[in-house]
């Protein structure tokens with residue numbers, strides 16, 4: 511090995527400094543102020559238009575953000591398409607039902623015209639997720655920006671997403687791995703105030719549940735009958751399912767009220783009522799929508815801060831690396 515000299519130590523110091531500054535780079539509220547001042551407006555208009563055209567878009571985008579941030583941080587790894595040699599995150603089992611990627615593509619195409627090579631796909635998802643919450647009646651917050659897009663996306667990573675069959679301990683563990691607390695878990699689960707689930711995600715609760723119980727005993731009895739009708743056996747309708755709360759296009763605290771009535775769609779939802787670590791948060795949010803909105807804002811900021819790899823880029827096309 512060559513001895514250290516002024517000549518060869520400077521590149522090493524430079525490399526260390528840049529690596530350090532990239533990994534420590536903080537997200538910033540004014541990141542695009544000088545370089546693409548119109549970027550939030552472009553995204554918001556695109557998301558609003560798509561949501562008016564298809565009311566399923568808001569829930570899908572909120573879920574997309576959660577799934578993106580939980581795998582490798584918020585780095586748009588969920589947007590990459592599979593290739594001949596790589597099955598991407600998007601094609602992992604839990605993400606097959608995540609749709610509406612075209613909305614992010616549309617925003618990106620407009621942004622590439624307005625400010626080429628500037629706005630990351632990861633920031634587009636973050637802004638879009640905030641917008642769909644706000645336009646559905648939920649809170650509005652200032653998104654921090656400056657995320658980079660990752661270069662890795664693997665379907666096998668999606669086994670690390672929490673499953674609808676998880677109990678509270680499994681859910682707490684899954685969130686804790688990302689630095690998220692029990693309160694964040696209960697708060698972010700409130701994302702299920704929007705949207706829909708296919709029967710496959712909850713039908714195990716409806717028949718032959720266990721050796722002791724035909725149906726999940728934590729469920730409201732009328733709710734079981736209702737869901738059985740919606741998800742008959744055999745079921746030839748692959749699109750059949752259930753809305754996640756009784757006001758599924760409105761962002762409100764109805765989800766928590768439904769949980770207290772035994773009407774959580776997934777075991778993971780309903781389990782939040784059956785455990786002393788989570789129940790008091792459910793009760794507080796069911797009583798006070800303002801509190802839920804305040805906490806949801808704080809937890810979404812934390813979720814949005816989950817960082818991806820340090821050598822990211824601004825993708826030109828959200829579906830592939832540059």
Ligand code: HEM
Nearest residue numbers: 569572573576607672673674698701705706707708711778
């Ligand atoms: C706590 C662990 C979570 C589990 C186990 C879970 C699981 C699921 C499952 C199984 C579905 C239905 C998929 C289908 O059958 O189509 C779903 C839908 C959804 N999830 Fe979650 N989820 C969790 C947390 C979250 C979080 C934190 C958010 C957002 C903050 C979120 C937002 C959504 C939304 C909006 C939908 C509806 C999507 C649509 O209508 O297309 N989920 N979730």
